[in-house]
Amino acid sequence: MKRCTTQLIPAVFAALTLAGPAIGSEGEDRHDRVHEFHEMMEQLGEHTQRIVQAINHEDWEWVASEARAIAEHSRPPAEERRRIRAFTGDRHAKFAEYDKAVHSDAAELAESADEGDGREVINAFARLQTSCLDCHGAFRAEFRRHFYLTE
Ligand code: HEC
Incomplete structure (x- = not known):
């Protein structure tokens, strides 16, 4: 039994070392560290493209439904939120504020779309995009360096 275990350990190490560089060299693979968050962002991107x-x-009507999908977008699972919070640290209030702005801008956009007010839709859409941009600019x-890059 004992011999069995000692032989197994180097085998496991070898497997880990082989897997290591493959994961490390593919930046994309690190997305699974906050996979749901990234998926959520991709979805926000798709909704805004469809709004255009x-x-x-x-x-x-289409604008309104896409905007509502943004306003009601789901949150990443608690475990990811915890790691994101650990990353944002004392700037978390700012991060949460940007998220809140996106929800409320999207809700306003949906309302303007319900009213069929094209100009106001475009203004509201500009405000929404600005909220996306603000968070991206700040964080x-x-x-990405924190969660995805291997260097
Ligand atoms: C609270 C902060 C925050 C808000 C608000 C926010 N984002 Fe993001 N977004 C991020 C972060 C952080 C990343 C980088 C992490 C990633 O790519 O997964 C990101 C990445 C993305 C990506 C992926 C880009 C890429 O290079 O792969 C898209 C698309 C995106 N966001 C779209 C949007 C859109 C559209 C909105 C507004 C409707 C928005 N985001 C609002 C924080 C935010």
């Missing part, structure tokens, strides 16, 4: 299309078609680069 919907505006071009003057399809206000994105550092966030």
Whole structure:
């Protein structure tokens, strides 16, 4: 029995060492560290792209439904939120504020779309995009370095 275990250990180490560089060299693989958060961002990106299309078609109902999907977007699981909070540290209030702004801007956009007010839709959409940009400006680069990069 004892011999069995001692032989197994180097085998496990070898497997880990082999797997190591493969994970390390693929930056993309590190996304699983906050995978749900990243998925959520990709979805926000898709909704905003569809809003642009919907505006071009003057399809206000479509704008409203995409905007509501943003306003009601889900949160990442508690475990990811905990790690994000550990990263944002004493700047967490700021991070949460940007998120809140996105929710309320999106809700306002949906209301303007319900009213079929094209100009106000475009203004509200600009405010929404600005809220995305503000958080990205303050956190994105550092966030990506912290969670995804291997150097
Ligand atoms: C509270 C902060 C915050 C807000 C608000 C926010 N984002 Fe992000 N977003 C991030 C962070 C941090 C990243 C980098 C992490 C990542 O790529 O997973 C990111 C990444 C992304 C990405 C991935 C880009 C890439 O290079 O892969 C997209 C797309 C995106 N956000 C879209 C949006 C859109 C659209 C909105 C507004 C509707 C928005 N985000 C609002 C923090 C935020």
